[in-house]
Amino acid sequence: MSTPQKYELLYWPGIPGRGEFPRLAFEATRTPYTDVSNTVPGGIHQVLAVKADDATHDEAGNPPAFAPPALRVHGEGKNGKTLVLSQTPAILAFLGDKLDLAGADAAERAWIQALALTALDLNNETHDTHHPVSTLAYYEDQKTEALRKAADFREARIPKFFGYFERVLKGNKEGKGKYLVGDKLSYADLALWQVVHGLKFAFPKELKAREDAGEFPTIFKTFFPAVPEHGNLKEYLDSDRRKPYSKGVFRHYPELDRQ
Ligand SMILES: N[C@@H](CCC(=O)N[C@@H](CS)C(=O)NCC(=O)O)C(=O)O
Incomplete structure (x- = not known):
């Protein structure tokens, strides 16, 4: 079995949604990551497991996620275990520090x-x-x-x-x-x-x-x-890894637009 990337993104497959915010942080800094539900066979089950309504702390002490996105970071949890972090702003703040996207002071x-x-x-x-x-x-x-x-x-x-x-x-x-x-x-x-x-x-x-x-x-x-x-943003935005908008946050309903 191959070693997983240090960073694994757990989000719904096929849409940008809130998963896009951490994706852009990885792409802008050319940081390798695994987009689990879009690239790992059966990856959606990992997303469902981390936010399951009956989920509780895992063996590394991570609380369950309320809702996707979640980020898994190998080696950065308690006692060198795997950290699992949810909430887009918390994920971005964490990645900001790690990927030098969080300012000079x-x-x-x-x-x-x-x-x-x-x-x-x-x-x-x-x-x-x-x-x-x-x-x-x-x-x-x-x-x-x-x-x-x-x-x-x-x-x-x-x-x-x-x-x-x-x-x-x-x-x-x-x-x-x-x-x-x-x-x-x-x-x-x-x-x-x-x-x-x-x-x-x-x-x-x-x-x-x-x-x-x-x-x-x-x-x-x-x-x-x-x-x-x-970084890699231009290539990423032109690639099929950048998912089209559909039934996520950004939906186009012509009747809701300016008439
Ligand atoms: N404030 C949270 C909101 C998370 C959220 O609403 N996630 C959506 C997908 S973008 C979801 O799956 N929600 C399911 C739910 O709230 O039950 C964040 O920014 O991460």
Whole structure:
């Protein structure tokens, strides 16, 4: 049996979803990892096991995950065992330190965490546009509420979040519009990039109208094209390892977009 990669990502197969945030961290730093459910035969069972409703601590003392994604890191758990970590922001903070995506000092590290959390808030709010009432119910059964939620999201929340990130990018002189903090890539940049990319898919008319109107020029014209220049990102984004959006956080329902 071959030795597993040090880093193993446990996430649902076939969609980017929240698994994409750690994937981008690996790809941007050319760090080897195993995307378990997409590449290991029967890997989905490992994902199901780590978040099973009756799961409890494993033999290494790791608590179960509430929901995917989870990250398995060999040799980094208690007493040199395997660490299992869930929650996207916790995974990103851990990887940020390990992969040098967490800033140059304690202040930058803290800012990066705050900015990544803000980008993940926007990710979570995007999910609520198509599932505003229940994550378990079908979209079709909450479409009336989704139409209201999506209108508010497009008209109020997108400009609020984008306006905020535009100010941060402009205000960080060292970053020249390419980086949220300092003058190098962080996991906050990757998180923001993924959310903007997903929103371009989910709400193409809304995003295009704003870009064409000259809104948020630093995000659209400087930041967004700059991020894929790092590490293996370009090759990854063109590969079949980058999964298409479908039934994940970023869904395209034309009726929810700008009319
Ligand atoms: N706050 C968690 C949310 C995790 C989450 O909602 N995961 C989704 C997939 S992206 C899931 O499978 N949820 C199942 C559930 O909540 O029951 C994170 O950021 O990791």
